[in-house]
Amino acid sequence: MAHTEDGPRPKYQRIADTLREAIQAGQYSPGDRLPGENDLMAAHGVARMTARQALGVLRDEGLAEARKGAGVFVRSFRPLRRRGIQRLAEQQWGNGRSIWSADIGNRSLEVDQVTVSEETAPERIGAVLELAADEPACVRRRRFVLDGKPVLLATSYLPMPVVAGSEITQEDTGEGGTYARLADLGHKPVHFREEIRSRMPSKDEVARLSMSEGTPVILICRTAFTAKGRPVEVNEMTLDAASYVLEYDFDA
């Protein structure tokens, strides 16, 4: 029972706290209209500016969004659940299912942009893939859309000497996707490393992911290794943080 260092909280913060708790308790559901400035002024006996600041706090936190002329509403957060570990389990891609299908249940996650090219990989990628200076990478760039909203940009790098001539160099990689093809080629991925960061998006990312103001991106860099420890793919993913919950389940 040690030191708490809370000073007195300003009034607008306490009003925001009350609204936040009501949202978290389910008293207001996603899409519901929150009390407006006039309501808050009457209920808490505060000035308009204070009421406005309270609603501003919730907007800044991404809990609420203003709709012009209509008021402030609880933001819908109906995220995709990306299960890192189950998702990559062999039984999923081993039998022809895409590794993405586990994400979405009955919601339709679709690739709406694909490019495949042969390129010199950026230095950081070349280093991880252990590419010789003259070895190019096969680069697969995809954008994924959920219910019409782009949610994920993925850029996948594979050593060209490994994948040349396979369907991995095509837009459509066939049943089971890239990992099933790597297995066909004798480079079955069996070990994975995922590294996760978060930052504010670039203007370019805001545009490509149609992101709302004040929303960060989650970056996942996934490296796939064969049983011999050879790295065969690096996939740099950029996720709209408002659209995703990542989940990892594991044993001690």
Place this chain on the structure above:
Amino acid sequence: MAHTEDGPRPKYQRIADTLREAIQAGQYSPGDRLPGENDLMAAHGVARMTARQALGVLRDEGLAEARKGAGVFVRSFRPLRRRGIQRLAEQQWGNGRSIWSADIGNRSLEVDQVTVSEETAPERIGAVLELAADEPACVRRRRFVLDGKPVLLATSYLPMPVVAGSEITQEDTGEGGTYARLADLGHKPVHFREEIRSRMPSKDEVARLSMSEGTPVILICRTAFTAKGRPVEVNEMTLDAASYVLEYDFDA
């Protein structure tokens, strides 16, 4: 080789791209001064406003920071690497090491604030812990500081009926921490679920974590289960995203 939808990029974006690539290639290291507005105007033949916008892009992305009167510098990103899975492996907490020690190598991560209390858990936590309406939770709130900078807030909830009378209700939980004590009590955690989100911080979080502008928080909600599947701890963590890389390693 499909549709690319890139239009012509504005000049300031292209200058920002050049600087970004130079930073990523290590041409400028963390703490280095970037070319100033005058340098960029001369090098690229652009107006001051364009040079300023280019530097603004890098600042908005968290890659660079302005220091008053001194210029724009490459931001230090020397993050903690939090290894989700190895970190919770039994050999670590089983022999008296704190689960946090794997994070830090020779850097000193310290708890600078701790409170322990008996409380009614919020509904979402009570539901996960399967608490009866009248069962309180033991709530452990800690702040972790690295090199003097707060980086992590952790609020841990445990069922009071399980932990009453143990060191878990004390500030100092003893060798091996909470998980070793749960094992002593016959509730050894063996399975973990971590759920990860990211959002902008609340004003309160900005203050408690001394966060820089334009930096999101990463939220990790970890649930620990016994071999019988009983949830014995929910730990809600709030991380300064500028201070952390999360890592998960696993097999297919």
